[in-house]
Amino acid sequence: MARAAGHRRELKSTGYEIFIGILSILSIVNLVLVYAIDDTSLDTVLRIMNALLSTIFMADFTYRLFTAESKSRYFFRQFGWADLLASLPVAQLKVLRIFRLVRVFRLLRDFGIRSIGRSLVRDRAGSALFTLLLMGILVLEFGSLEMLNLEQHAPGANITTASDAVWYVIVTISTVGYGDRYPVTNSGRFAGAVIIVIGVGIFGTFTGYLANLFLSPSKKPAATAAPPSPDDARLRVDQLRELMAQQQAAIDEIDLLLRTAG
Numbered sequence: 001m002a003r004a005a006g007h008r009r010e011l012k013s014t015g016y017e018i019f020i021g022i023l024s025i026l027s028i029v030n031l032v033l034v035y036a037i038d039d040t041s042l043d044t045v046l047r048i049m050n051a052l053l054s055t056i057f058m059a060d061f062t063y064r065l066f067t068a069e070s071k072s073r074y075f076f077r078q079f080g081w082a083d084l085l086a087s088l089p090v091a092q093l094k095v096l097r098i099f100r101l102v103r104v105f106r107l108l109r110d111f112g113i114r115s116i117g118r119s120l121v122r123d124r125a126g127s128a129l130f131t132l133l134l135m136g137i138l139v140l141e142f143g144s145l146e147m148l149n150l151e152q153h154a155p156g157a158n159i160t161t162a163s164d165a166v167w168y169v170i171v172t173i174s175t176v177g178y179g180d181r182y183p184v185t186n187s188g189r190f191a192g193a194v195i196i197v198i199g200v201g202i203f204g205t206f207t208g209y210l211a212n213l214f215l216s217p218s219k220k221p222a223a224t225a226a227p228p229s230p231d232d233a234r235l236r237v238d239q240l241r242e243l244m245a246q247q248q249a250a251i252d253e254i255d256l257l258l259r260t261a262g
Contacts, residue, residue: 013121014111020060023137024097027053030141031094041148044162049141052108057097058087078104091213127211132178132202136173139198143169143191150188158241168192173199 030046030053061083068074075081079099086096108116120127148165151157159165159181168181172195182191 003185013123013126014108014116015123015127015130017107019134020057021101021108022134023053023056024104025099025139026141027057027094027097027106028101034091041162041165042145045141045148045166047142048166049137050091050094052137052140053085054089057083057100062101063085116151125209125212128205132198132205135198136202137194138236139173140166140169143173143195147183147188148183149190150191151183154188159183169195172196173202175199175203 004111030117031050034046052176062078063069064083065074065080068080069079075084082096082099084164085093086100087138099163128187144162147168148162151165152161159168164181170183171178172192175196183192
């Protein structure tokens with residue numbers, strides 16, 4: 001029981017833990033792709049993604065460190081040192097991100113499947129935000145690779161390199177749309193439309209989340225009322241009896257007036 005309680009305290013929001021867990025899986029998959037596939041365009045996209053994921057993981061390490069009940073226990077016994085090293089943009093250290101994935105799996109397993117579902121439903125705004133952020137990151141990586149695959153060999157294409165594709169996806173998903181890079185094929189335009197819709201969903205949800213966070217009234221715990229003393233209770237009973245007597249006198253007077261008028 002004590003161990004489970006400790007895991008619950010270590011657990012951040014369920015949506016956040018799932019978000020970090022999936023990003024950990026993505027980073028490990030990217031590490032495998034770097035060594036399994038020799039492609040310059042793929043390496044460029046994965047280097048950009050590694051910089052982004054390293055920033056997110058460094059923020060996650062800082063968040064866990066400053067919210068831990070015992071910073072030394074988190075750093076040494078809960079593999080915080082591995083989180084720190086794995087957050088560095090060094091290829092040889094990225095394998096340490098497996099520790100972050102193991103922790104997320106352990107925390108969610110101890111939390112329970114039913115509790116995870118209830119927590120996600122209870123925090124719908126946060127769950128939706130993390131889902132769209134995850135979609136944005138996935139679209140940034142795989143959308144860039146797919147856009148490059150669709151466009152780079154098309155006649156008149158201006159998205160011909162990995163940096164062009166990544167720039168186009170960033171500009172499109174942020175709903176800025178400079179227009180310096182654009183698809184010329186039908187399939188590329190369809191992929192661009194999907195990216196635009198996802199971008200609008202991300203920023204719309206993020207705006208609503210912030211509005212709800214700042215504008216919703218803070219919930220103050222209700223003060224526990226002290227039980228009334230016997231003297232207060234007797235006083236209230238006497239006041240109630242006096243009020244009832246006054247009401248009965250008024251009713252009798254009205255009844256007398258009605259009889260007189262009749």
